Amino acid sequence: EQHATAEALITKTMTLHESLVKAEKISKDSLGPTILASARLNLALKRLPAAISSSCEALPLLDRLGGPRSPDRDRCCDILETAVDALAKLLGPADTMTLDARDRAATVLESIGRFNEAVHQRKEILAGLRARSDPAAMG
Numbered sequence: 001e002q003h004a005t006a007e008a009l010i011t012k013t014m015t016l017h018e019s020l021v022k023a024e025k026i027s028k029d030s031l032g033p034t035i036l037a038s039a040r041l042n043l044a045l046k047r048l049p050a051a052i053s054s055s056c057e058a059l060p061l062l063d064r065l066g067g068p069r070s071p072d073r074d075r076c077c078d079i080l081e082t083a084v085d086a087l088a089k090l091l092g093p094a095d096t097m098t099l100d101a102r103d104r105a106a107t108v109l110e111s112i113g114r115f116n117e118a119v120h121q122r123k124e125i126l127a128g129l130r131a132r133s134d135p136a137a138m139g
Contacts, residue, residue, distance in 0.1 A: 003045055010038050032061030036072055039079045048087045052101050055080035056108045063112040077114060080105050088124070094132035099125055 013034050020026045039054035055076050062073040084105050088098045106121035 003041065006037075006041055010034065010041060014038065029061045029065045032058050032065050033072055036062060036076050036079075039076060039083075043079050043083050046086075048083045048090070049097070049101070051079060051083040052087070052104065055083065056104050059108050059112055068113065073112070077109070077117065080108070081117065084121070088128075092131075093124065093128035095128075099128050102128070 014031070017026065017031050017034055021028050021031065035054050035058035039051050039058055042048075042051035042054055058076050059073065059080065062070055062076055066073055084098075084101045087101050088095075091098050102121045102125045106118040106125070109115075109118040109121065
């Protein structure tokens with residue numbers, strides 16, 4: 001029930017923020033913390049694809065809002081990486097959804113200058129593709 005309440009509040013806040021952005025009262029970047037809250041909730045509820053999507057959407061906004069030293073940006077990177085790794089564990093490293101999630105994560109991480117993390121995601125994609133072509137490599 002707490003999750004439902006949190007989700008309702010996040011949805012209402014998001015709707016309000018979006019209307020303020022449309023009315024040009026606030027910048028789109030200010031949506032970052034609300035989208036981050038949604039990503040955190042989605043991760044807690046094990047909605048991995050939604051957590052990944054929310055994180056990918058929030059990261060560039062949080063980067064512009066708080067810069068590279070932003071604690072929110074760091075939290076969002078952690079959520080993204082945790083969700084992608086959990087999806088890989090659930091579906092396997094060679095699954096198309098896993099590979100797509102890793103690619104999205106790498107792309108957004110590159111866009112905010114988190115190159116080491118992006119390289120890690122790309123290496124995991126290669127490992128997944130190798131596992132796909134050689135089923136014995138999956139162990």
